[in-house]
Amino acid sequence: MSSYNHTTYAILGILTTSCRSGYAIKQFIDRSLNHFWKISYGQIYPTLKLITEEGLAVIQTSSQQGKPDRHEYELTDKGKTVLREWLEQPIEQLSVERNEVLLKLFFGSHQSKQQTVYILQDYKQKLAQRYETYVSIENSILEHATDEEKDAEYWLLTLDYGKRTTVAAIEWCEHALQQFEFKERS
Structure with a gap:
């Protein structure tokens, strides 16, 4: 092949x-x-x-x-x-995400904590918008898919992955923001 x-x-x-x-x-x-x-x-x-x-x-x-x-x-x-x-071939490698937020956070000690918090809040908001986009796409697929639409099942499964990883990223943002709030109170 x-x-x-x-x-x-x-x-x-x-x-x-x-x-x-x-x-x-x-x-x-x-x-x-x-x-x-x-x-x-x-x-x-x-x-x-x-x-x-x-x-x-x-x-x-x-x-x-x-x-x-x-x-x-x-x-x-x-x-x-x-x-x-x-x-039918096995997956060659796990994908590596290129994530600007993680890159900025990795070097975050070179910026103010307020800027880091702002970046995390902004990222969380964008993730929430992405999640809403996924829900909209899901509703569209469900609305337009027919019983004969063999692709819809797989599209929904792929979309579910996106929704779940987005929810996990939102939860991570909340956790990271709590870390900064805790440090400011200490």
């Missing part, structure tokens, strides 16, 4: 949904994957080019009056096989 990067596998996976054009893929990423897997707009078209060159997808071009031709991508049997083989 040829080895591709994770962006390639992500786009192969997206092509199993109703998203067929580069624009639709980008919208799908912005609404869903972007919460846990970043893919820039600039990566999409080179990846689509690669997967067509490798025979993992084919392009169907349709004319649009007054607009450029529309290119839609469809997975080939080879593309489906490559995706399935990748999905």
